[in-house]
Amino acid sequence: MGYGKIVPHKEKGIMITNTSISYYGLNYVEHAEADFKEMKAHGVTQVILAVTEFDFDFWRPNIPKIVDKAHELGLRVLIDPWGNGKYFGGEQVSKFLQDNVENRQVSALTGEKLPYACFNTNSYRDYFKNFCVTLAREAKPDGFFWDEPHYAFPKGIASITGGVADDWTCYCPVCRKRFEDYYGYAMPRYMTNDVKQFRWREALVVLSDTSKALKEIDSKLEITCCVHATQNGYYVSEYRGYDNWDMVGACPYFDVFSTTIINWALPEDFYRDITKRTVAIAKKYGKLAERWLMGYYKQPKDWAQVAKWVDIAVEEGVDRLAAWTYRGGYGTVVGAPDALKLWDTIGENYKRVLNVGGR
DSSP, X not given: OOOOOOOOOTTTOXXXXXXXXXXXXXXXXXXXXXXXXXXXXXXXXXXXXXXXXHHHHHSGGGXXXXXXXXXXXXXXXXXXXXXXXXXXXXXOOOHHHHHOSSSEEEOTTTOOEEEEEOTTSHHXXXXXXXXXXXXXXXXXXXXXXXXXXXXXXXXXXXXXXXXXXXXXXXXSHXXXXXXHHHHSSOOOSSOOHHHHHHHHHHHHHHHHHHXXXXXXXXXXXXXXXXXXXXXXXXXXXXXXXXXXXXHHHTOTTOOEEEEOOOOTTSOHHHHHHHHHHHHHHHXXXXXXXXXXXXXXXXXXXXXXXXXXXXXXXXXXXXXXEEEEOGGGGTTSTTOOTTHHHHHHHXXXXXXXXXXXXXX
16 A cells, blocks of 8 residues: 655654554463564554453463563553443443442433443442452553443433433432532432532542552553543533543543544544544643554445544644554454454554654
8 A cells, every 4th residue: 555654743743653452362372472473563562451350250360471471572561451340341241240239320310220330339449449450460561541431321412512312320329429428419310510520520530549559559550541532512522421531631640641433434524633632631731642543343445544544643643543453353243344454454554653753
């Protein structure tokens, strides 16, 4: 493919030197080794290990060995608590939910318990912190990746002026009591400004406390917080806990501000806008900026779009690029139609960026 010349951000003069791919294969070291070598050949500098609750419960003895092998081959390693409690993004099932009929998010409108952990409960906060602290001590990764943390609802955005869907979480007893203790009146079922502020504030507690605990184990551990790539404008905001980017960016325990994947079918202007705002928040709070490419499920109609969006990331001053997932999700139900072609195309662009950056 004939890709154009990379032009650095005119103010920062920055080139991208960190390129990540996520990876599910946490079973056997010799298999991971072969995959890591393939990643290196595709220009990957950092692997994000998607560690599930089942992996932690069943495959944990092999995780440190897999981290060691990645380090031996020259890859940095982040641990992603993938799908943990269904509070983080991911298709995985949750052992916490299996073992806990309580400590779940509750619908404000119906009062139903939902299949999502309430991350404001001490039960889940302790569970999550133990998961991460244990892996930090045993596996010694380079950092952790907070992967699209979110409240279960709202999900729907009606229109550019339509606001959010009516239902929201969490209306569990713990959240209701904490709200009333703070504001002095019962938590309403309608999402008022106090409810919004409460949800934003409480959503950061579990990640801030765990990030602080990790840095007390090793101050060099790098924490990336990846939030949904949403408009969050005057008319429409997501209201799933982490859409107040200023609050996320200001957290003193986060090192990288990251915004997640958007579909290749969305307009280029939307991708550029998300990228520009990501860099602005990162710069404002002294973080590194990371943008993601969709490396699974969907693919661009024109493969040249991958190069174009990589160029936009560089032009706007992004520090890091990442893609989900290894081999384009090949062999999974969320694999891209031509998964290996997508993987190769992302790899070609990773190598292109790193070569220009003087790796």
